[in-house]
Amino acid sequence: MITVLLVDDQRLVRAGLRMLIEDTADLTVVGEAADGIEAVRLHAELAPDLVVMDLRMPGLDGVEATRRILAAAPRAKVLVLTTFDDDDHLFPALSAGAAGYFVKDTEPAVLLDAIRRTVDGDLLFSPALLRRLITRALDAPPRVPSAPADLTPRELDVLRLVGDGHGNQEIAERLHLGVSTVKSHIANLLDKTGTDNRVRLAVYASKIAH
Structure with missing residues (x-):
């Protein structure tokens, strides 16, 4: 069972998200917070698998709450919904x-899938946002890598699919691999390319393609 902490200053939004999440067999809401201070406290108390975080809130906003949560628990997962x-x-x-980062007009099924995949290790964004991230990175001055990456043919396959925005399960299905094997390849890719998260890895893949 995946446990979720909801953080949003609008009670109606939290109620809707709770109904959506608890209508599934594998997700449950373990707490709700109406501001960033409460979110940080509840995360320390409840240790949920994932935080669904709003950004604009009174007092401590979602950005600073995210920063404090991860400072205290580096393995925490925060999915922004704004x-x-x-x-x-x-x-x-x-x-x-x-x-991950999604807007509130996201389809319910997409959001539920994003919750599961974020907990599983994917880094997820609305498609339009991911395109903007990659475009902005491609427009930036090129960074000279400290050393050339020595990638195997299979790692290159995984890298290209990461660059196309595919998650671990999709990559596994396309390459006929286990999800755990895909995760291992991605860990190797992060190390070999000198990137520290999946977005930067996707940007790296896009630069290779260009």
């Missing part, structure tokens, strides 16, 4: 350590 899809909100959330 009204705002602009760069002024997106990039601070990523810098704070969010493992």
Whole structure:
């Protein structure tokens, strides 16, 4: 069972998310917070598998709450769910350590899938946001790598699929591999390419393609 902490200052939004999540067999809500301070406290108390985090809240906002949660628990997973899809909100959330970013008009089934996949180790974004992240990175001045990456043919296959935005399960199905094998390849890719998260790995893959 995947445990979820809901963080949003609107009670109606939290109620809707709780109903959606608890209508599934493998997800459950273990707590709710209406602001960032409460979110940090409840995360320390409940240790949920995932936090669904709003950004605009009174007092401590979602970006700073995310930063404090991850400072205390580096393996924590925070999935942002917000009204705002602009760069002024997106990039601070990523810098704070969010493992995904979705807007509130996301289809319910997509959000539920994102919760499961984020807990499983994927780094997920709405497709339009992922395209913007990659485009912005490609437009930035190139960074000279410290050493060339020595990638195997299978690692290159995985890398290309990461660059296309596929998650672990999709990569496993396309390459006829186990999910655990895909995770192992991605861990090797992060090490060999000098990237520290899946978005930067996707950007790296896009630069290879270009």
